[in-house]
Amino acid sequence: MLSKKYIQSIIVFGLTISSAFAQSLTGKIVEWDEGMKMEMPVIGANVYWSGTTTGTTSNEEGEFALTAPVSLPATMIVSYVGYQTDSILIKNISFQKIRIKKSVELKEVEVSSRQGSTIISTINPMNTEHVTEKELLKAACCNLSESFETNPTVNVAYKDAVTGAKEIQLLGLSGIYSQLLTENIPTMRGIAGVYGLTFIPGPWMDGIQITKGTGSVLNGYESTTGQINVEFKKPDDKKVPHFFLNVFGEENGNAEVNTFYRHVLNDHLSTMLMVHGNYMNRSIDRNGDGFYDLPASSQINLYNRWQYHSGKNVESQFGIKFLSDERDGGQIAADPLSKLRFITNIVNRRVEAFGKLGFVFPEKPAKSFGNIFQASYHELNSQIGLKLYNGIQKNLYYEGIYQNIIGNTDHQYKAGIAFLYEHLDETYNFHPVVNEQVVPGMFLEYTYSYLEKFKLIAGIREDYHNEYKWVFTPRLHGKYNFTDDFIFRFSAGKSFRVPYVYADNISMLASSRQLVFSEKLNPEKAWNYGVNFTRRWEVDHHEGSLTVDLYRTDFINQVVVDQYSDSSSVLFYNLVGKSYSNSIQFTLNQDVMENFGIRLAYKIDDVQINYQGLMQQKPLVAKNRALFNIFGATNNQHWKFDYTIVWEGKQKLTASIPDAEFGNIPAESPDYFVMNFQVTKLFKRFELYGGMENLLDFRQEHPIINAQNPFSTGFDATQVWGPIEGRRIYAGLRYQIK
Amino acid sequence: MRKIIFTLVFMMTSFFVSSIYAQNDTVRIKTTAICDQCKERIEHDLSFEKGIKSSNLDLDTKIVTVVYNSKKTDEQKIREAITKIGYDADSLAADPKSYKKLPACCKHESTDH
Numbered sequence: 001m002l003s004k005k006y007i008q009s010i011i012v013f014g015l016t017i018s019s020a021f022a023q024s025l026t027g028k029i030v031e032w033d034e035g036m037k038m039e040m041p042v043i044g045a046n047v048y049w050s051g052t053t054t055g056t057t058s059n060e061e062g063e064f065a066l067t068a069p070v071s072l073p074a075t076m077i078v079s080y081v082g083y084q085t086d087s088i089l090i091k092n093i094s095f096q097k098i099r100i101k102k103s104v105e106l107k108e109v110e111v112s113s114r115q116g117s118t119i120i121s122t123i124n125p126m127n128t129e130h131v132t133e134k135e136l137l138k139a140a141c142c143n144l145s146e147s148f149e150t151n152p153t154v155n156v157a158y159k160d161a162v163t164g165a166k167e168i169q170l171l172g173l174s175g176i177y178s179q180l181l182t183e184n185i186p187t188m189r190g191i192a193g194v195y196g197l198t199f200i201p202g203p204w205m206d207g208i209q210i211t212k213g214t215g216s217v218l219n220g221y222e223s224t225t226g227q228i229n230v231e232f233k234k235p236d237d238k239k240v241p242h243f244f245l246n247v248f249g250e251e252n253g254n255a256e257v258n259t260f261y262r263h264v265l266n267d268h269l270s271t272m273l274m275v276h277g278n279y280m281n282r283s284i285d286r287n288g289d290g291f292y293d294l295p296a297s298s299q300i301n302l303y304n305r306w307q308y309h310s311g312k313n314v315e316s317q318f319g320i321k322f323l324s325d326e327r328d329g330g331q332i333a334a335d336p337l338s339k340l341r342f343i344t345n346i347v348n349r350r351v352e353a354f355g356k357l358g359f360v361f362p363e364k365p366a367k368s369f370g371n372i373f374q375a376s377y378h379e380l381n382s383q384i385g386l387k388l389y390n391g392i393q394k395n396l397y398y399e400g401i402y403q404n405i406i407g408n409t410d411h412q413y414k415a416g417i418a419f420l421y422e423h424l425d426e427t428y429n430f431h432p433v434v435n436e437q438v439v440p441g442m443f444l445e446y447t448y449s450y451l452e453k454f455k456l457i458a459g460i461r462e463d464y465h466n467e468y469k470w471v472f473t474p475r476l477h478g479k480y481n482f483t484d485d486f487i488f489r490f491s492a493g494k495s496f497r498v499p500y501v502y503a504d505n506i507s508m509l510a511s512s513r514q515l516v517f518s519e520k521l522n523p524e525k526a527w528n529y530g531v532n533f534t535r536r537w538e539v540d541h542h543e544g545s546l547t548v549d550l551y552r553t554d555f556i557n558q559v560v561v562d563q564y565s566d567s568s569s570v571l572f573y574n575l576v577g578k579s580y581s582n583s584i585q586f587t588l589n590q591d592v593m594e595n596f597g598i599r600l601a602y603k604i605d606d607v608q609i610n611y612q613g614l615m616q617q618k619p620l621v622a623k624n625r626a627l628f629n630i631f632g633a634t635n636n637q638h639w640k641f642d643y644t645i646v647w648e649g650k651q652k653l654t655a656s657i658p659d660a661e662f663g664n665i666p667a668e669s670p671d672y673f674v675m676n677f678q679v680t681k682l683f684k685r686f687e688l689y690g691g692m693e694n695l696l697d698f699r700q701e702h703p704i705i706n707a708q709n710p711f712s713t714g715f716d717a718t719q720v721w722g723p724i725e726g727r728r729i730y731a732g733l734r735y736q737i738k
Numbered sequence: 739m740r741k742i743i744f745t746l747v748f749m750m751t752s753f754f755v756s757s758i759y760a761q762n763d764t765v766r767i768k769t770t771a772i773c774d775q776c777k778e779r780i781e782h783d784l785s786f787e788k789g790i791k792s793s794n795l796d797l798d799t800k801i802v803t804v805v806y807n808s809k810k811t812d813e814q815k816i817r818e819a820i821t822k823i824g825y826d827a828d829s830l831a832a833d834p835k836s837y838k839k840l841p842a843c844c845k846h847e848s849t850d851h
Binding site: 238632635636637638641683684695696738 | 739746750774775778779782783785786791792841843
């Protein structure tokens with residue numbers, strides 16, 4: 001090493017001497033050392049004129065002297081192994097100080113299997129958690145509604161005790177305030193959203209991105225609390241097996257089959273066919289209230305997708321989905337006297353087609369133009385006791401996005417137009433309602449980056465709604481890296497949402513309460529702001545992180561669903577006064593040993609709404625929630641296990657008519673624990689998994705109030721605060737051909 | 739419930755304890771691996787061979803470093819196992835039937851990496 005330095009010094013000296021007779025360009029190559037917080041010389045960097053093969057190398061001071069070129073201006077290249085090659089346009093002979101940057105290090109192919117099951121980025125200014133397939137496999141995960149069991153950010157709960165409809169909660173607010181997307185296309189809108197979470201099978205998913213806050217303007221104006229984007233497995237992804245089969249069964253009689261087949265036709269075209277089917281026959285009434293604990297259900301779900309790469313400029317995708325789902329629940333036997341039986345029957349039929357057409361410019365990687373098309377037809381027919389609700393919804397969606405940079409990659413922008421057509425024909429107890437939304441819109445999003453330290457995304461969106469005229473939704477996201485391991489993120493944004501009273505609140509039909517609309521309901525508007533702190537560390541090669549999220553949502557207008565004010569009605573009215581949600585979440589992730597890790601999270605959701613003059617916590621939202629998860633595997637990955645314990649705090653209840661058998665309903669539910677456990681054994685050609693959900697067999701004893709008299713006033717199946725189903729024992733097999 | 743937890747803790751302890759008493763040796767074998775899928779395939783299938791503790795294939799050198807229990811297996815058996823997966827192992831040629839089953843990027847003629 002010493003002699004090399006010596007030789008270099010001689011070379012530089014020699015060049016310096018020779019340069020006395022011929023003009024030469026001198027300079028210094030440096031890099032910014034993050035650890036030492038100072039500029040350090042880069043020794044041995046290659047410096048040469050573009051198009052030539054001779055040049056020089058920088059000495060131990062980082063200095064170099066390069067013979068002047070034949071003519072100026074000329075391009076000088078600085079290259080060094082492990083660093084980004086720099087090219088500088090030299091216009092005149094003057095001292096050049098050049099700062100070079102390390103290349104983004106490519107992770108080794110040998111991806112450590114122990115960590116990274118939920119990835120929190122240090123680059124993305126948006127507060128996005130990336131839930132990988134590995135995380136999804138930790139729970140039984142039959143469909144999207146069960147994919148959040150180890151995730152503290154999103155809660156999933158049954159909306160009522162009879163229909164089987166599930167709802168997510170994000171930042172304390174219902175799922176209707178977050179946007180569900182599949183591959184960045186808004187989906188499950190309107191009536192499709194009622195059961196939408198159960199229409200996306202687990203094995204089809206490649207990953208889920210959960211973004212807190214209003215999100216990007218590209219996806220529309222609706223998301224208030226967040227965006228959940230589902231990525232499906234892709235036909236041209238070599239990591240996806242060519243054939244996959246999953247067979248799953250549960251003690252309660254639920255059986256499920258998932259299979260897909262992937263085929264690459266040639267360098268340009270590839271396709272995939274995914275099939276899902278599940279069947280459950282009803283037979284359980286553990287709480288003895290005369291109602292089936294879970295509705296019997298059957299679903300068939302098909303998805304065929306194609307991907308085309310022209311090899312040069314065109315990237316395109318298209319696909320078609322078909323779904324048919326039926327649920328039957330309610331009372332097991334008719335009342336001997338009245339001969340009436342409370343039944344619930346819900347049928348969903350859906351056809352969806354989508355296409356993406358993108359134009360890329362290989363010489364200009366920052367420039368692209370994309371088009372998204374989507375069309376869907378959805379039919380929902382539901383009977384809940386004596387109440388009938390039917391809807392037919394037709395959707396058409398188009399989005400065109402052009403993206404490019406201004407000068408350099410520090411300034412990027414995305415500009416585009418969108419068009420939404422939504423036609424919903426609803427009938428509630430034979431009373432028809434027609435809703436039509438025609439919304440063209442345009443948006444502009446600008447991203448500013450300063451090295452890796454600071455990034456800002458500012459977006460504005462203007463839509464013209466056929467009924468509500470101009471809708472302006474601005475969004476701002478940013479991040480600041482105090483260090484590589486300590487990141488601060490902030491977001492602020494406005495949202496706009498047109499409510500569908502029946503579809504948004506279909507579970508209100510599972511009670512004898514009258515639905516009362518005293519006025520025309522206005523669109524829901526809200527502001528959401530939040531900050532996130534992420535601190536990462538590494539102890540003995542074991543990674544860990546702590547994130548703190550603080551979010552506030554303030555409604556300017558909201559459709560208040562009031563079950564407090566009148567015990568025999570559900571009142572729907574426009575917000576008068578305040579409605580807000582303050583959400584604080586702490587999440588700790590720590591890899592413990594080579595193949596073990598833990599997650600600990602605690603969340604506070606303070607959701608207060610002005611109900612006719614009285615500020616109350618929103619019903620059925622736990623103010624406190626905690627989650628603990630431990631996962632591990634043997635060294636050869638042949639055995640994997642997962643254990644999760646969730647603590648759900650007290651929730652406010654609104655039933656005020658007492659139950660004929662059990663008396664007065666308390667104002668608050670008790671807090672409780674739920675435990676889940678799963679073990680997976682890897683064999684040479686297949687995988688076996690099995691586990692238990694709700695290990696402690698904790699159940700809400702009386703989920704249905706006045707179940708003995710479902711047609712009387714006082715019947716209420718909406719006060720579901722805990723699990724209705726007790727312990728679930730399941731097992732399954734996964735087989736794949738790579 | 740308590741019984742389940744105790745059984746699991748016992749099982750996990752046994753796994754760790756038994757691994758301490760093995761006689762570990764290492765062998766480096768040259769293979770005809772080409773792409774990521776070859777690496778995954780070789781490492782995955784080898785992990786099910788008796789006596790093999792772990793394996794790591796370097797795609798640049800195509801050499802797989804195998805840690806094994808010399809009381810349960812030996813270098814020759816490991817080479818044979820690799821040929822059964824469909825790859826050459828040092829001077830030992832791949833089993834033709836297994837070679838046919840390999841994905842496209844793992845076959846010699848393919849330029850797909």
